[in-house]
Amino acid sequence: MVILIITVIGSILYDRFFCKYLCPMGAFLGIISKISPYKIKRNEDQCINCGICSKKCPVNIDVANTKEITSAECINCQTCTLSCPKEGALEIKQGKRGFTPLALILSVVIIYFGGVFASYTMGVYEVLPQPIEVGGITDAEELKGYMTLEEVSKYMNIPMDELYTKLNLAKNIHGNTKLKEVKNYVEDFEVSNAREILNK
Numbered sequence: 001m002v003i004l005i006i007t008v009i010g011s012i013l014y015d016r017f018f019c020k021y022l023c024p025m026g027a028f029l030g031i032i033s034k035i036s037p038y039k040i041k042r043n044e045d046q047c048i049n050c051g052i053c054s055k056k057c058p059v060n061i062d063v064a065n066t067k068e069i070t071s072a073e074c075i076n077c078q079t080c081t082l083s084c085p086k087e088g089a090l091e092i093k094q095g096k097r098g099f100t101p102l103a104l105i106l107s108v109v110i111i112y113f114g115g116v117f118a119s120y121t122m123g124v125y126e127v128l129p130q131p132i133e134v135g136g137i138t139d140a141e142e143l144k145g146y147m148t149l150e151e152v153s154k155y156m157n158i159p160m161d162e163l164y165t166k167l168n169l170a171k172n173i174h175g176n177t178k179l180k181e182v183k184n185y186v187e188d189f190e191v192s193n194a195r196e197i198l199n200k
């Protein structure tokens with residue numbers, strides 16, 4: 001509620017208040033932007049001072065009056081470079097080397113999908129977790145609240161009757177019941193206690 005109230009009041013007073021001052025992703029992108037060797041530079045000789053870049057910037061950076069974008073608020077969206085009508089006025093530079101926005105976007109796509117492809121060929125790329133075998137869990141601390149009683153029985157290789165006895169559960173609690181929902185039937189049931197009991 002405190003964050004919500006701060007966000008609402010801040011948003012009335014400042015444009016994109018949450019994105020600029022509260023968003024953790026924004027803070028992360030800000031750090032990346034600061035340490036990135038790639039910088040957007042405005043070539044004053046080419047610039048016709050139309051101001052389009054400043055108007056289009058989604059985080060209100062005054063690009064048209066800046067020589068080099070160093071602000072941590074820059075999210076590297078490239079809206080300014082793509083909307084600039086004068087060729088060569090805004091450039092993406094790494095040292096003295098210049099890049100077009102398309103080359104930068106392509107390199108990001110290649111790095112991203114290249115990483116996925118490399119991990120896939122090395123056999124470490126997984127979309128879904130590996131299924132748990134019968135008896136695949138030997139330490140009850142690995143049990144999750146979303147697992148059903150039947151799954152706990154299977155993963156820990158404990159017959160259902162024995163599981164119910166150990167956890168002191170009535171037989172009318174269905175095997176499809178998730179561990180975290182057992183407390184709806186047994187008032188003082190806690191998943192952490194169940195883990196302790198099953199580890200004894």
Ligand code: SF4
Nearest residue numbers: 057074075077078080
């Ligand atoms: S890259 Fe995007 S956020 Fe950064 S200055 Fe240009 S328009 Fe603004």
Ligand code: SF4
Nearest residue numbers: 047048050051053084
């Ligand atoms: S959009 Fe391009 S030409 Fe216009 S002010 Fe910005 S840098 Fe200069």
